[in-house]
Amino acid sequence: MIHVQHLSKTYQDLQRGRFVAVDGVSFSVRAGEIFGLLGPNGAGKTTVLRILSTILEPSGGIATVAGFDVVRDAADVRRNIGFVSNNTAIYDRMTAWEMVQYFGRLHGMKSDLLRQRLETLFDQLRMNEFRDVPGAKMSTGMKQKVSIARAMVHDPPVLVFDEATLGLDVLVARNLLSVIRSLREAGKCLIFSTHIMSEVERLCDRIAIMYRGKILDTGTLDELRGRHREDDFEELFFGLLSQHEQERRNGDLDGSVMADPGGWSVAATAPGETSA
């Protein structure tokens, strides 16, 4: 469903000059699979997902969604993808119903079909009780649901969740994860980015560990554990990161950015990317 090959993205910014946010990333995701993109803030996850959603254009490499190229066939890609961003992105002065309806209409859905679809979605996500609540008065959980409904309104085969659990309380986050699981059952292709390891462990079929714009390793949880002979996922993750730091320092791959011990609170955040 999703194929990403040698994808790269460079930004120009004041502090770091030309800055490589995504550096030759390759992966692919099948239908009926949850693919986890795990990495610290600023690893380039959001940039990858934004490129997949045609919000940004890649600087190099190729990415296709449902067989369509994200640059050449951007319009087709948009019809086949739903994007749930880390900020819930809700219009303050529109009700839940109106908001989802608006995006359905933008997708060119006929009104009777759209109505049906909205009813189903609102039932499925249990959103009927706040159908007419304006965005400004919604709780974070409600907003996140509207966000998901908005992304799913045109029933896209691919759904992208960019740090979707950020800022949600445990209960709402749990609900969200169960929604995502049910989407997998429905045969959707799902990408889920997060910096929370437990979510990845519980949810994802395959995982890519991303750091400083690169994918350090990718595979199922078991594959990763086997490959790195480490059962504890957290240890595995930090091991990979520090190994990369070590290599970087030795090879002096990129002298301009000083390594941060532990590599966790890395300063590198792509422009426009909000860190929590």
Next chain:
Amino acid sequence: MSARTSVIRSTEEDTDRTRLSAVWLIYLREMRDQLRDRRTLFTIAVLPIMLYPLVGMLLMQIAQFSQENPTSVCLIGSEHLEGAPPLIEGSQLAASLIDAPESIQLRTYRYDELSSDSGWRSRAEGWVQAGAFDVVAVIPPNLAGEKSAEASAAADSTTDGNQSTPSSASGSNDAESVEQPRIEMLYNVGSDQSVLARERLVGVLSAWRGEWIKQRLAHVGIDPDSLLPFEWSDSNVAPQQTREAAFWSKLLPFIMLVWAMTGAFYPAIDLVAGEKERGTLETLLCSPALRSEIVWGKLAAVATFSMSTALLNAGSMLITSSLVFKNLNIAGASSSLGAPPLAPMLWLLVALIPLSILFSALALAVAAMARSSKEGQYYLMPLMMVTLPLVMLPMLPGTTLNFGTSLIPVTGMFLLVRSLVEGQYASAVFFVPMVLTVTGSCLWLAARWARRQFEDESVLFGGGEQWELGMWVRHLWRDRQTAATPAQAYACGAIILVCLFFARLTVSEMPTTFAGIAKLVMMPQTLIVFPALIMAVMLTTSTRQSLRIRMPHWTTFPMGVLLAITLHPSYMMLSKFINHLYPVSEQAAEAMRPFAEQIAAAPWSAVLLLMALLPAVCEELAFRGFIFGGLVRENGKLRAVVLTALMFGISHGVLQQSIAASMMGLILGWITLKTGSVLPGILIHFTNNALSVSLGRIAESNWHAASLFLQETEMGPVYQPFWTLIGMGVAATCLLYFGTMNPVVDESDSEPVEQGHRDLIDPTAALASA
């Protein structure tokens, strides 16, 4: 893919063209969103509907107050009025001196009542300050005494004949030595009531003095009317519509445009910066709505608000003021300030629609740069500052619709509509094409800019980091590229123009020697070329590339020279036409004379060097080299051509030269774009200037073919008309030749980001080179 998805997809058109349905959808959403916003509704609808009636009511009250409220006046020294014509009748001022005696409440004191108290004056001042009296007038003791006695003596003497003449003469001499009696009026400028009372009292006193003068003249046997050689009367011949509209046709468009601007700004901020702030822009961008559809939808919504704000304000003001004026009749029939005529004001709509859209597009483009609503307000302020003068200009007295003003954006439209409102259709219709062309092109440029902003990742997602001087300087050095960035190009242009402005201030008079003139010419050229050279050396990795010094195809050189020679007659014609439109003042022409004389007398080679080669090299390197190289990047071909032409024009300093140079700049910029090099431009520029300074010499030379091309006139040599025509033809052919060339775009002309993203198989290879 599920069956439903394919249904959805099949209902959509499979094109990338802007769909009206999507634009309409976005428009409706934005409208609904804004209409639900209390603040927007308040500014756009409630404020104008409430504001003007409230202001009108206040005005009416103030007017009634000043008309009906009596002012209190205190006269001190009433006993000194004896012997003078009557000022006071009973307890009021004499009815013959004032239309409404009851409008002044009078209180009189005798001088001797108060003057026994030494502090009476400060007490009187206190009365005025405290508002016990609006005005206190102090009548001096000598007012009516000696003078009136003397006047009557003089009157007697005329009856007596010549005998008493000496005495009256000596008497008047004495009177001259005595100071004129002076009525002192104490009033308080801080109180409107006091100022009004003073005005009324002054009116009364002048009438009184007039009476007195008449009496005195009558005493000496002179008919007062015989002292006035003539009278005058006014009759206004302006048509009724013009007369009624005269005041309103100035004020109302102004009010409307200012509100159109305000009405565009706030929604624009909310619809772009606000949407960025909430994160909804991101979701909108990954919906099937194309960027163009988003822009058009938002533009339509902002323009709707801009127009409604303007209409509601202007309408509310019109209705309120016609009511106020009808009730009050403040101005009277003679004044131009009548009740506004309603029907002609419909012409204002003609101006409102395009200008609202223009303001909206500008506001959208600017707001797109802001990351939050607050930032948006900071950004829109400068835009307002730039646009406001264009709206103010037509308000200046003496600004009328003519060819020149019709070409100024906004101002031209404003003046055109004013003519229409005043019913001067015949004179207005002539300027319609100019105004429409200018407004149309401004609209197109603004809309294009807004659209580009929405397609630019760095505008939509950029910024956000802290700005630090040290970091910035490091960034400038570290991130040098082969050519200037657009920002550096803008900065270079601004530096050049500001330097030129201050340099011109230092020139006080025209030098009279050739050396002086050489200095005068070299100074601006130095100021033009140096910023560009310094920036090219310091801020780019390749000075040669950033100045666009490249070898184009060899044929561009002879073609360039041919173009310059054949275009020169048209250029001269254009300059002449411009001078006809905007005549140079006698003074300025006089000041330029020594310049021309010195140039004519100097050796030809020196003149060519100074007037042709130097400007050609300096100006081209700066404008068509460094600045063009920066602006042309990021798909800015049009921007580069237009803006370098404008900067090049403005750098000439004199309006007439600026316009001609801007035109020339467009051609030079286009050729620079096509050839990818600054060199053909230098050659064309040199040839053109060389011809301009050499025409006289060619005409005077004994080259017999010269008369084929040139004819002598009093104004100096001009081209033969047939040669001008042939020249145009040949020049057009040359331009066609340049037109067939493909614009040269090398690596430095486009961002590495855009460059060859498709053909990069191994991106790391590209990164290593970058």
